[in-house]
Amino acid sequence: MAKVAYYPGCALKERSSHLDRSARDAALGLGFELDELETWTCCGAVPPVSSERVMNLIAPSRILKDVRDSGRKELITICDFCYNTLKRANYSIRNDEVIRKRVNAFLADDDPERTYLESDDAPWVDYDGEVKVLHLLEYLRDIIGFENLPAGLKNPLKGINIAPYYGCVMLRPEKEIKLDNPENPTIIDEFTRALGAGVVSFPYRTECCGSYLSVSSPDASTRLCYRILSSARANGADALVVSCPLCFYNLDSRQEAIAEAYPDFKPMPIFYFTQLLSLALGNGPEKQGFDMHCVDVSPILEKLDTPEAAEVGE
Amino acid sequence: MSQSKGVSPPKNPPLELNREMVRGEFGLRVDELSGQKLYDCYQCGNCSSGCPLAQEMDILPSAMIRFAQLGQKDILLNSGTIWICASCFQCTVRCPKGIDIEAVMDTLRQLALEAGVDHFGPDEISPELAAEVPQPGLVGVYRKLST
Ligand code: SF4
Ligand code: SF4
Numbered sequence: 001m002a003k004v005a006y007y008p009g010c011a012l013k014e015r016s017s018h019l020d021r022s023a024r025d026a027a028l029g030l031g032f033e034l035d036e037l038e039t040w041t042c043c044g045a046v047p048p049v050s051s052e053r054v055m056n057l058i059a060p061s062r063i064l065k066d067v068r069d070s071g072r073k074e075l076i077t078i079c080d081f082c083y084n085t086l087k088r089a090n091y092s093i094r095n096d097e098v099i100r101k102r103v104n105a106f107l108a109d110d111d112p113e114r115t116y117l118e119s120d121d122a123p124w125v126d127y128d129g130e131v132k133v134l135h136l137l138e139y140l141r142d143i144i145g146f147e148n149l150p151a152g153l154k155n156p157l158k159g160i161n162i163a164p165y166y167g168c169v170m171l172r173p174e175k176e177i178k179l180d181n182p183e184n185p186t187i188i189d190e191f192t193r194a195l196g197a198g199v200v201s202f203p204y205r206t207e208c209c210g211s212y213l214s215v216s217s218p219d220a221s222t223r224l225c226y227r228i229l230s231s232a233r234a235n236g237a238d239a240l241v242v243s244c245p246l247c248f249y250n251l252d253s254r255q256e257a258i259a260e261a262y263p264d265f266k267p268m269p270i271f272y273f274t275q276l277l278s279l280a281l282g283n284g285p286e287k288q289g290f291d292m293h294c295v296d297v298s299p300i301l302e303k304l305d306t307p308e309a310a311e312v313g314e
Numbered sequence: 315m316s317q318s319k320g321v322s323p324p325k326n327p328p329l330e331l332n333r334e335m336v337r338g339e340f341g342l343r344v345d346e347l348s349g350q351k352l353y354d355c356y357q358c359g360n361c362s363s364g365c366p367l368a369q370e371m372d373i374l375p376s377a378m379i380r381f382a383q384l385g386q387k388d389i390l391l392n393s394g395t396i397w398i399c400a401s402c403f404q405c406t407v408r409c410p411k412g413i414d415i416e417a418v419m420d421t422l423r424q425l426a427l428e429a430g431v432d433h434f435g436p437d438e439i440s441p442e443l444a445a446e447v448p449q450p451g452l453v454g455v456y457r458k459l460s461t
């Protein structure tokens with residue numbers, strides 16, 4: 001089975017482990033393995049913007065250099081923050097000679113300290129941005145092909161209407177990320193359609209959910225999430241599909257606060273795209289970590305007329 | 315909670331303009347650190363109209379850029395705007411002049427934090443929240459809002 005280098009990032013190893021697990025299951029169902037890097041650190045979550053903060057580029061660059069040194073050319077990641085950080089670090093290294101030199105000077109300096117690595121005598125080679133960073137969705141679109149998904153589905157997601165929510169850092173800034181059109185993205189729409197579900201477009205699909213403000217200004221995030229969810233509802237969505245752990249957290253766990261603030265609000269289940277894919281490929285709901293969700297997803301599973309879905313509801 | 319809670323109308327203090335304000339030390343420093351050409355901004359307001367947090371801000375993103383052009387360090391570094399901006403890059407992808415407004419916001423946050431005072435420190439988070447927010451939220455908030 002084909003193996004592709006995989007960087008899960010901190011959230012997927014712990015608080016968003018259902019995203020990790022459903023992704024691994026889905027990949028196996030499609031005939032490839034997400035092969036987790038042997039050693040990795042946090043990528044730093046937010047890339048440095050200011051030109052003086054080269055230090056914040058070291059962690060993502062080291063991760064990418066290790067992928068290159070292991071002889072691989074591609075790296076899959078799923079968390080939108082990891083994707084953004086790794087991709088932007090790579091962009092800076094590729095396009096800015098001063099940054100490239102400074103980052104490599106740091107990495108070379110640090111290399112002998114990494115005594116936990118199996119020693120090899122390979123000579124030091126600067127990292128020049130050779131690795132291609134791919135979002136799992138991007139891999140599915142460009143390598144597997146969305147058009148090839150339907151043939152392998154055991155349980156196409158018939159009978160439900162899903163609103164794809166893109167958020168911010170998966171698409172922006174456009175110049176560095178180049179995954180899709182930042183104003184009119186289609187990647188999650190096409191993916192969801194390939195799984196057999198109805199796709200609902202809504203005006204707030206690329207509006208920020210509040211990101212890390214859920215820690216420092218939770219009320220602001222609640223207001224943003226209310227706008228997003230009620231707009232999706234008004235356009236006919238039964239549920240939302242997302243790819244980012246922080247989007248998921250904000251949109252799912254804020255619904256209690258939203259319901260308190262806005263009496264007209266009706267809860268809306270949130271899915272990771274990997275859970276939908278894994279379900280459609282025939283893995284049961286018990287494998288999707290739905291017990292980690294705040295909002296009950298069983299009304300949606302019941303609508304899905306599958307044998308597995310009938311068993312849910314505990 | 316009403317939808318308007320937390321909204322304060324932008325109040326821009328009257329400024330007496332003079333030539334020295336333009337391309338002064340502070341404006342050029344922001345220019346250099348952010349890598350953005352602040353003086354390209356022609357105040358179209360696109361950044362402000364698309365900003366999902368505009369209604370929570372005391373100074374709109376386009377006004378922030380104008381104040382930066384005029385070297386208004388105190389106004390900028392004491393604004394609430396730099397702390398409520400969620401770094402979502404909506405403004406950045408919409409600026410017709412190619413200015414990365416988020417990079418300017420980030421630079422201003424960095425300059426404000428140079429004073430050594432956290433806007434949101436590690437002891438301000440509740441234990442429940444600390445135990446459940448996914449890591450990018452925690453790492454993100456402390457990288458952006460603390461020293
Ligand atoms: S969108 Fe760009 S040009 Fe228009 S006001 Fe904002 S920064 Fe200035
Ligand atoms: S990055 Fe900040 S200023 Fe720009 S649109 Fe997002 S919240 Fe508004």
